[in-house]
Amino acid sequence: MSEEKYLQNYKKTLFESPLLTVDAVLFTYHQGDLKVLLIERSNHPEKGKWALPGGFVDEKKDRSLEDTVIRILKQKTSVEPPYIEQLYTFGGPDRDKRGWSVTISYTALIAHQACRSHIETVSNVDWMNVARAEKMELAFDHQQILYRARERLRQKALYSIVPAYALPETFTLPELQRVHEVIIGKPLQKKSFRRRIEQANLLIDTGEKRSEGGRPAALYRMREKSGDYTFVRNLEQ
Template sequence: MTLNVVSVTVDLVLLTIRQAALQVLLIRRGIPPYPDRWALPGGFVLPGEDLGEAAARELREETGLDPQHGHFEQLATYGTPGRDPRGRVVTVAYLALLPDLPSPVPGSDAAGAAWRPAAEITPGELAFDHDRILADGLERARAKLEYTPLATAFCPPEFTVADLRAVYETVWRTRLDPRNFHRKVTGAEGFIEPTGGTVIRDRGRPAQLFRRGPATLLHPPLLRQPAPQAQSSRVGGTSRSSDL
């Protein structure tokens, strides 16, 4: 039996919130295949390197940060024949969610790197099958905000309820009722806990500071409500509305 030679890569869906928008880190490819096309950051797994180690290495190279500074998880595996014109390449994608990050510096094989608003990326714009990987990563992030404390990965160590609501509104692309949101997040056991401090924000009013609590699942969950309009054609996905 002849064995097919398969190469393995890792790709990163790296999301952050910048300028009040959910943004994804993209690199402009400087080498074939797909030169000058935007793509997700990633690379081949080195000999003797575990998948998680390879993804963490790529994250450090692209951002200078350790995965422990945010949320980091394996997203999915993609191995459709022909997805990479160089040969049989299977990629394992990882989702990373981190607080506001600085402007990226491209690696040696990239022509550029930039944060791009996820909602502005159009289908077919990215190299390989990275449109699909990005769409899967965005939906994973949006869905996990419903039943886990994942939204706090976009926040600094101490934050206000308004800061947290801004994360939900940005990721879900909707507006939330402030009173209902405050009631639900403070009522979800172990979601957030007060630090005892306050900060002066809008209109000079002190706002209570919170930190992430010990919960790993939200009880009850914070559910999205389907939007009445048709689904968007952009990779960024749909807009939704909620009275949360």
């Protein structure tokens, strides 16, 4: 049989296949806390429980899995987050009551203000303190997904400046350090933190300053691709 003939006769639906979803762990930083976006489920299964934003691949619209997660997050927040990274794919017979299922999970970061107004208008979507969310009973295995995203973000905070994507486009170094400290869970040496960022030339000084009751701090913006940079040495663990 030729390949053409094979493909003509091939019917995907003939084979039983796990249920496939895409979920996102969207973090932000606001008022000293790391927060995660949760949705209160209005449909079965797991109706009424809080869950990570997620959904199905739309074979018509989506050209990639990243398209899917971006589409889902835009639905919930009205904006596209500046940082998205695939986290892990979870699969098993029991994680969803509908049967053997697989979810491709993503970690994303966004500035709180970028989607605040939109989220405030919707009742079943909300930012929740990560510490609190981790203790809650979330839908499906979303607690496990959140935990893994949290751990990965903690690692990234030790060897990259990816956490900067949880801040607005311009930010000060003390602000960025605070985000890292919240994620890592312990204070960092100011000098070490600043030295490595300066040496790697990851930020652009906007020339502006912002005052918070003391000496005004310089406002920076990320240089292109700075999220990809990894320091060769971790901060103290």
